[in-house]
Structure formats: structure tokens, C-alpha cells
Amino acid sequence: MSAYSFLKPFTFKNGLVLKNHVVMSPMTTMSSFYNGMLTGDEINYYKARAAGPGMVITGVANVDKLGKGFEGELSVVSDDMLPGLTRLASAIHQQGTKAVLQIFNAGRKTNHKILRGNQPVSASAVAATYPADSETPREMTSEEIDQLILDFGSATRRAIQAGFDGVELHGANTYLLQQFYSPNSNQRTDKWGGSRDNRLRLPLAVIHNVQSVIKQYAPKQFLLGYRLSPEEIETPGIRLEDSLYFVDQIKEQVDYIHLSMASYQRTSLNDKTNKQTLLSQFAAHTKGIVPLIGIGSIEQPADAEAALADGADLVAIGRELLREPQWVQKVASGDEASIRTQISPMDMDELAIPYGLQTFLTTDFTSVMHFTTDADATQDYQNSLAPMEGMEEKL
Template sequence: MTYQFMQPYTFKNGVTLKNRMVMSPTTTMSSFYDGHVTNDEIKFYDVRAGGPGMIIGEVANVIASGKGFEGELSIADDGDIDGLSRLANAMKRGGTKAILQIFHAGRKSNDSILRGEQPVSASAVKAVFPPDSQTPRELTAAEIDEIIVAFGEATRRAIAAGFDGVELHGANTYLLQQFFSPNSNRRTDKWGGDRDARMGFAKAVIASSQQAIDTYADRPFLLGYRISPEEIETPGIRLADSLAFVDMLGDSTVDYVHTSMGSAHRTSLNDKTDHEPILKQLVQQLAGRKPLIGVGSVEKPADAEAVLEMGADLVAMGREFIREPQWVEKIVDGDEASIRYQISPSELDELAIPRAMQDYLKGAFYSVMHFTTDPSVAVDYQNEAAPMEGFEKKMS
């Protein structure tokens, strides 16, 4: 069978993907204590490369204060480049393009992870979820400038390491989102205020990364941006806010927009009278200015086709590529019947899943991984938030 998602895609800057399937960021939590790349991470991506047109690698912090969890990649120092180069080479096996997601966790961290330092954010406002979140320290204007520069420096390092692009992680309630959110940003200086003013930090980070690309890239290099369309806190980001933000991205220098949702068919979490899928609304807002990567509970070929039919340009899968590294290859070989849609705990080593990641999948992500040992019915995240979106509490 001929699938639309198997057709190549070329970005406006000339980067061409051999197909429209994207492996979305899947956190392995397996870096060394200092953020250096481990052989476990390299093996994990090498096993999954070659099939999808593009792999977006797990998030890397751009500065020490941005670390959000143990086992997290670092791109905060030139000493990280050699290891990241090995990671990029593994992702690029078989012609797959390699993107590295970069971020600052902001208040989604704690003083244990930061080795005694208080987490920071746009304002000194504690996150609602999880309940044991720590109150962050409000960033000074000078520190904000330092972080903006750090994103540019991280982009330079990604270029040097051989990646084909970087993705700015503005989703899952991390710092870029925290500056846009009326929940976490109560500032009265130029970095706070009304909705347009709260976009200022994201605009500055985009400009910093773009300047690094213009200065250092000797080849077409992608700049992506990931967003979470809504927050469930009050006050918080609502869909109308994200549509305005996406309109800004449509006029910016980014090469693509990537959603973060538990279901590609998600409708508004906050406005239950709005029955139009968010993905379709984002497509309409972008109006062809930027390609959109749709994601969320995509498992079967028909699921991927449905995302493209809603107007997305590319389709991302995360959990399914964890379960089935050869998803694309099996479709190419006409061997769809052998695709894994469940995963056995006994297969985790065979699938090159690092031990730290195994514990996480069997713990916080157990309900979304389709373990063969899980008797419960899979949850449909069309109308509620999923664990992988950074929420600690489901909507009822």
C-alpha cells in the first residue's frame, strides 16, 4: 500500500527528509551525571535510525541552571560537543536527519537536581503540579540575557556536533512556556505584561539561535519550535493565546512548528464547547507559512495518514518508536503484520532501551506504553492531558 507519510518532504531552506515520519523526543534519562553522552543513549538512537525521515533527540540543557532531571543531556559547554557528535552520527544512520531539542527547565526543577541551587523562572510563582514543586527565584534581567545567549551558544555547538537542526522546547511547561504563561510570568518589566509582551523571551531566543545559524552553519540547518497549546492552571495559557503565539511563529525565522499533545485529535481541554481538533486550528492559523508536525497517540499507519489528512505536514511518534524501532522499515518491506503495538517487559533490553529509561517506562509511563502485562484499557487522550505533556494531573 502507498502511504502519503512515506513521501519525501523538503523544507524551505533545502533540507529534505526521505519521508514524513518523525521520531519525537523520547527522554532516556541516561546521560552521565555531568550531562555527557553515554553509550546507552547512542545505542538507543542507532537502533531507531534509518527508518524515520527525522529524529528529534531528547532535550539538552543550554546552561547549568536549566537542568530539569537526572540523566539529562547537556549542551552547555564546548566539552559536550565530542559526545554529541557521536550521538548525531548515530541518529543520522541510513539518511535520517538528526535534530537536537534544547531547553531550560525553569521552575520544572528542584534544588536537589541543581545541587543546592534554587530553581529559577520568569517570576517567583510555584507550579501547581506537582504539588511538591518548589518556589522558584525570579530571574534578573542580566540572567535572562545570559540564558538568551546560552541558547545561541547551544545552537553553535549543535552545528559543530553535526546535527541537522535544533528544536527550541517551548512546551511541557518549561522555561520558554513559563515566560509566555500568565500563570508563571507576573513580571512588570519588558519581559512581562500582556500576551504580546510575554512573547518577548521566545522571540529573543529564536533570534539568538537564528544568529548562530547565520554565523556558523556551513549547510542548511533547521530551527524548530515546540509548543503546548493549553495549560490547565488558572490563570494559564488558553488556546486563543497559543493561536496568537503560533501566528507569531508563522512570521518568524523558525523552519517548523511542533505540537505537544497526548492525542493528535485533541480538542480544547478548557473549552468543552469547542469540538474542532486543535491540530486543525493550528494548521489554519499557520496558513501554510510554516510546516506543522502533528503528534499524539499515533501508532498505526492509518493514524499517521489521519494526521496528514488534518493538514499537518509531518507526523511524529514517540512511544511507538520505543516499542517498534523498525516501524518504517516493516512498512517498506510490506511486513506490517509484524509491527509491535505492545511491548513486553522482557523485551526492553532487546530493544536497546537504557535501564534508567526502563524504570521510568515501567513507573510514571506505565499506563501509556501498552505493556503486555497491563490489563487496563488504554486511555484516550483526546479530551485530557497526558503524562508526557508535563502535566501531573489528568483532566476529568
């Protein structure tokens, strides 16, 4: 029997039990139909990976039509999506694995082509600094903000109906919930902007509405998670102390907090004098109160153990589960020598990676995938942002 601590069961405060401490991190498949409905390719992709981790968090699903961030994106905007979402939850529920649906609105991180002619919306009419051709969004009205809060609740109800075990609010990677908290993208002067507490108002309102929906419709052990990015590099922008303050405000209102970063060994990008890992600094605020999911470049069992030792309660694995769908099973059976930490472009069909995702991995994402054909396949992101965190590939 393996002595790895991450293979032991984990119990949330609400009683939900995971068979191990491993989480499949949310990764977009770029493979849904034009209207956001699930495809068979996506179902097969999750089936190939779901049996090992204790919990699988899906790629993001938009909660309203103006929230779509990219083509091939999953949607949860209407009850028409329920049949596909039900199939997805069932596909993940292999060998007792729990299924969490990640939900979001992209805000200004989209464009009029993806929105079929509509202008993107955000907290304020401020274009993102990257990419360089980012479109200027329209500032949301108070009525639209109120509706957005309800849309997150409706998406949660659908997740419950479809059989998921939880929802995760995607407040990271510079998407809309983060845009409202950021002094870079939120320059409003009404109750939704201005001070840090005012900029926090929308995420809190979404959390509270989702809580009420869970209380009304969900079983007792349904999870509410929140994902956040530790820092922004823009000035002004979210700094580490802002994110730690954010965590302190929500840590007793959610069932877990999930960091978004490409290396679990990441230190501050803005304060080079701060040599502590971001993971350990967040853990100092969450330990004993709310589970913290650590993430980023976890490839070998030693990485997972190190993340737990540094303060994580759960470890999320993303890219490595693309390369090695049987990662957990191989570790548990003592077959670590066969774990692949590189991937050949020729093996992606065999690995049940949908064609849309294959194209994304070999273009925008190639620098972080460790392709066997890539001379720089060992690149890490300990001290920089990676493409999945909302940055251009060159960063």
C-alpha cells in the same frame, strides 16, 4: 510500493530534504551521565531507531546548569559535550536520516536536589501548581535573562559543530520558555512580563539570537524548530487563542512548528464547545507558511495518514517507536501485521531501551506505554493531558 503519503519525501523551504514525513519525537532517555554527557546506552538506543524516520529529534538537552530538569538529562552547556554530541549526530545519520537537537531550560520544573543545592529559577517567584510539592523558584534577573538568550545561541553553535541538521527550541510542557509566556508563571512588571506581547518577548529574543548564530555558523539547510503546548489548564493560564497568536508571531521566523500533545485527535481541554481538533486549528494558521508537526498516539499507518489529512505536514511518532523501532521499515515493506503496539517489560533490553528509561517507563510513564502486563493498556489521551506533557500521572 506503498501508497502511504507519509512515506514520500518532504522538502523544507530552506532546501533540506527528508526521505519521508515521519519524525521520531523527542523522548528523554534518563540515561546521560551525572554531568549531562552522553552514554553508550543512549547511542545504541538511537541507533536502533534512527534508520527509519526521515528526521530524529533528540531528547531534550539543557543549555545552562540551572536549566537541568531531571537526573540523567543530556546537556549542551559547554564544548566538553561536543565529542558525545558528535557521536550522537553520527548515530542518527543512518540511511540519510536527519538529526535535530532539542534544547531547553526547565525553569521552575526542577528542584534544589537536581540543581545540587541551587534554587530553581523562573519568570517569577511562583511555584508550579503540580506536583503539589513544587518548589518556589527565584525570579530571574534581567542580566540572567540576557545570559539565557546567549546560552541558547551557544547551544545552537555546538549543535552545528557536532553535525546536527537543526535545533528545536522546547517551549512546551511547562518549561521555561512557556513559563515566560504563561500568565500563570509570569507575573513580572518589567519588559519581560505583563501584556501578552511582553510575555512573548523572551521566546522571540531566543529565536532571533539562534537565527543569528545559524546565519553565522551553519550551512544553508540548518533547521530551527519550535515546540509548544496548545493549552494550560491552570487559571490564569495559556489558552488556545494565546497559542494560535503565538504561532502567528513566529511562523515566518522558524522552519517548523511542533505541537506537544498525547493524541493527534485532541480537542480543547478548556472550551468543550470547540469540537475541532487542535491539529486542524493550528494547521489553519500554518498551512502554506511553515510546516506543522502533528503528534500523539500515532501507532498504525492509518493514524499517520489521518494526521496528515487533518493538516499536519509531518507526523511525529514517540512511544510507538519505543515499542517498534522498525516501524517505518515494516510499513514500507508491507509487513504491517508484525508491528507491535504493545510492549512487554521483558523485551526492553532487546529493544535497546536504556535501564534508566526502563525504570521511568515502568513507573511514571506506565499509563501511556501499553504494557502487556497492564490491564489498562489501551488507555488514550484524546481528551486529557498525559504525563509527558508536564502533568502528574493521575491526570
